[in-house]
Amino acid sequence: MVNRRPLIAGNWKMNFDHLRAVAFVQKIAWTLKDAKFSPTEVEVSFFPPFTDIRSVQTLIESDSLGFAFGAQDVSPFDEGAHTGDISAGFLKKLNCRYVIVGHSERRQDHSENDELVAAKTKAAVKHGLVPVICVGETSDDLEKFGASAVPVGQLRSVLAGLAAGSEIVVAYEPVWAIGSGQAATPAQAQDVCAALRAVIAEEISSESAEATRILYGGSVKSGNIASFMREKDVDGALVGGASLDAEEFAKIVQFPRHVIA
Numbered sequence: 001m002v003n004r005r006p007l008i009a010g011n012w013k014m015n016f017d018h019l020r021a022v023a024f025v026q027k028i029a030w031t032l033k034d035a036k037f038s039p040t041e042v043e044v045s046f047f048p049p050f051t052d053i054r055s056v057q058t059l060i061e062s063d064s065l066g067f068a069f070g071a072q073d074v075s076p077f078d079e080g081a082h083t084g085d086i087s088a089g090f091l092k093k094l095n096c097r098y099v100i101v102g103h104s105e106r107r108q109d110h111s112e113n114d115e116l117v118a119a120k121t122k123a124a125v126k127h128g129l130v131p132v133i134c135v136g137e138t139s140d141d142l143e144k145f146g147a148s149a150v151p152v153g154q155l156r157s158v159l160a161g162l163a164a165g166s167e168i169v170v171a172y173e174p175v176w177a178i179g180s181g182q183a184a185t186p187a188q189a190q191d192v193c194a195a196l197r198a199v200i201a202e203e204i205s206s207e208s209a210e211a212t213r214i215l216y217g218g219s220v221k222s223g224n225i226a227s228f229m230r231e232k233d234v235d236g237a238l239v240g241g242a243s244l245d246a247e248e249f250a251k252i253v254q255f256p257r258h259v260i261a
């Protein structure tokens, strides 16, 4: 049985300029230090806007804060005439560990489809980044097909052709739960995360399925994180709104103190 280190990931979306980003990461670091909570217990990762990454990197590395960081999107291309895009190679040079691909806001706002998400995933892996692959159903999908069908289909098409041994993280984010204040039930999160793990076993390998962290995302707060983390196939959370409040995010990170097995 593989021990999967929990990951709590804060997706800042288009919030915080680089000055606020630095102040925010410092505040989280002090709060966790005061609480004697070490980020070795739980991996904590920030996903700032592109313009903040260099400042966040400098702070985390110079103060040895032990946090990871990544980007919210990546180009499928390595370089060239792609105005406004950022390549995986550039992100790797900034020591990003992760990159989010396929977030529902990009699927909606930028018409990203599974094919493009697959290309971004491959670009990330090629450059040594760990893609955080987001999948999830809309409320219409939920009504028509149930909770698992759409996220399972999305993940299957992204994983097809991915090299065995590639490290990935999967985030199950029901679209209707994002930013709505209405989280999925822990039982639904568990059912879908278990189905996603089965897809990884089929498309890559059972070892990869066992090792891969699968996160739940959608209106996660300090008051509900423990209930998700009790589920056996939920290995962490992708947090949007609540990741912008330092005290709230620090409480979410400290969920092991509230999880009663």
Ligand code: PEP
Binding pocket: 011, 173, 177, 178, 179, 180, 181, 217, 218, 219, 220, 238, 239, 240, 241, 242
């Ligand atoms: C997200 O955008 O990935 C997310 C989960 O947002 P929220 O936590 O605000 O629902």
